[in-house]
Amino acid sequence: MSDAPGFRYMHTMIRVLDLDKSIAFYTEVLGMTLLRRDDYPGGKFTNAFVGYGPEDKEAVVELTLNWGREEPYEIGTGFGHLALGVNDIYAVCAELEKRGAKIPRKPGPMQHGTTHIAFVEDPDGYKIELIGLDTMQ
Missing domain, CATH: 3.10.180.10 (2,3-Dihydroxybiphenyl 1,2-Dioxygenase, domain 1)
Incomplete structure (x- = not known):
């Protein structure tokens, strides 16, 4: 808008x-x-x-x-992910792994495209998509 x-x-x-x-x-x-x-x-x-x-x-x-919450939250089926653009997604993911990040979807081309993506999880299981800015078309 x-x-x-x-x-x-x-x-x-x-x-x-x-x-x-x-x-x-x-x-x-x-x-x-x-x-x-x-x-x-x-x-x-x-x-x-x-x-x-x-x-x-x-x-x-x-x-x-x-405050006082002890049970993990259910992420639910409506939430997808946060997205961050990065250059050199392979180097970024290698560095994130060194820092202890969980990367359930390793970097590579999208299933139906050429842009390279990866997914990282935060401590609560929220997904963060990394988008290779230098691979976008």
């Missing part, structure tokens, strides 16, 4: 079971920055925002920890 002034994609929120572990994954493994972390005692939750740039310019990921 390019003709809809005032709209801007801001963030995607996912619920996590161990906030410190999730922050470590997104910052140390995927190279994002922790932008802010806020506790909401009245609501019994904490939000942490991570991303590759400031929230006023870039879309970010909101990690939400609901």
Whole structure:
């Protein structure tokens, strides 16, 4: 909707079971920055925002920890994945594996295309698609 002034994609929120572990994954493994972390005692939750740039310019990921939750969340059938564009997807995946990332779909061409992709999982099992920017057509 390019003709809809005032709209801007801001963030995607996912619920996590161990906030410190999730922050470590997104910052140390995927190279994002922790932008802010806020506790909401009245609501019994904490939000942490991570991303590759400031929230006023870039879309970010909101990690939400609901206090007292001990059972893992069900990701469900409606959620697909987050997507990150990278150059040299093979080198990036090799480095991510060195950092302990789980890569259930190794890099390679899409089944019905030429763009190379891979999938990484965060500590809660959310899928992050890596898209080889240098292979897109």
